[in-house]
Amino acid sequence: MRKKLPPLNALRSFEAAARHLSFKEAAHELCVSHSAVSHQIKLLESSLGVELFIRKARSVELTKVGQFYYPILREAFDKIADGTETLLAPQQSDVLTVQLYNTFAIRWLVPRLAEFQNRYPDINIRLSTSQKDVDFSHEDVDACVMVGSQSDPNLNYTFLFSYEIFPVCSPSLLTSFNTPEDLAQHTILQVYPSSKDWYIWLNGVGVDGINPENGLQFDSYDHALATATQGIGVALGMQPYVSRDLASGLLVEAFPGKRIRHQDDWYFVCREDKAKQQKVITFRNWLLENVKEDSDITAIT
Numbered sequence: 001m002r003k004k005l006p007p008l009n010a011l012r013s014f015e016a017a018a019r020h021l022s023f024k025e026a027a028h029e030l031c032v033s034h035s036a037v038s039h040q041i042k043l044l045e046s047s048l049g050v051e052l053f054i055r056k057a058r059s060v061e062l063t064k065v066g067q068f069y070y071p072i073l074r075e076a077f078d079k080i081a082d083g084t085e086t087l088l089a090p091q092q093s094d095v096l097t098v099q100l101y102n103t104f105a106i107r108w109l110v111p112r113l114a115e116f117q118n119r120y121p122d123i124n125i126r127l128s129t130s131q132k133d134v135d136f137s138h139e140d141v142d143a144c145v146m147v148g149s150q151s152d153p154n155l156n157y158t159f160l161f162s163y164e165i166f167p168v169c170s171p172s173l174l175t176s177f178n179t180p181e182d183l184a185q186h187t188i189l190q191v192y193p194s195s196k197d198w199y200i201w202l203n204g205v206g207v208d209g210i211n212p213e214n215g216l217q218f219d220s221y222d223h224a225l226a227t228a229t230q231g232i233g234v235a236l237g238m239q240p241y242v243s244r245d246l247a248s249g250l251l252v253e254a255f256p257g258k259r260i261r262h263q264d265d266w267y268f269v270c271r272e273d274k275a276k277q278q279k280v281i282t283f284r285n286w287l288l289e290n291v292k293e294d295s296d297i298t299a300i301t
Helices: 009-021 023-030 034-048 064-088 104-117 171-177 180-186 194-206 221-229 244-249 278-293
Strands: 054-056 060-062 096-098 121-128 143-148 157-169 189-191 214-217 235-238 260-271
Touching: 009 023, 009 034, 009 064, 034 121, 060 064, 060 143, 096 104, 096 278, 104 221, 121 278, 143 278, 157 171, 157 194, 157 221, 157 278, 189 221, 189 235, 194 235, 194 260, 214 221, 221 235, 221 278, 260 278
Parallel strands: 096 121, 096 143, 189 214
Antiparallel strands: 054 060, 143 260, 157 235, 157 260
């Protein structure tokens, strides 16, 4: 005999509310009223005999029981959705949603993506760009490429490469540099989502008294590097962002020989329950293959 399950509508309401951490957003997604979601969750809590949310004046939080229950339901609903999609549209491409930093997408992945599509025409890559790392608990993303460390035991990390950072500028500015201290006389181009990077380089070469926050602020490395090519200031370069600019002469290293190894690394990341999906494995292996073939990346040890 099949075990008794809680009401499906109540489970759907809880999963949506837990994913959004909002009854209002859950109601919008499910096309019902806020009070209907609240009622369904109370029904579920009553059925289970536990509290799933801590209700505050303008927000909700998951209790410890809710934090335990949510990933179980999330995975179950994901499997139902995937199975239904396969059943109804078996002829369609398998969609893989990958989140990337804007600069990594533009300067490294996109130029290689046509080769992936030619090799694996049945996998349809859907790219999402953001300067923030994925919250896999609440975002509908299969995998991401990110900079950081293996900090979440619930995620599956595949190491891609390490990298170095170093100031770059247009050739017209190069003659004005003798030592790193000369940066004080120039506009520093700062990427504020990665604000620690300039400090890592300055500390690494032993320079004090320069505040990168006083320069121009950008939301991505692509914008900062494009501005540097115009001779407006000095940006940080890194693998794999500046290989083509350096090769073409649009940018040059301001201080050759003073590259600093960054403390973080690049990873391909997904949830553990996604790690064995064939589309994820295929894309991950292709990504590792392309990293291995990039001499600018593999030269770093």
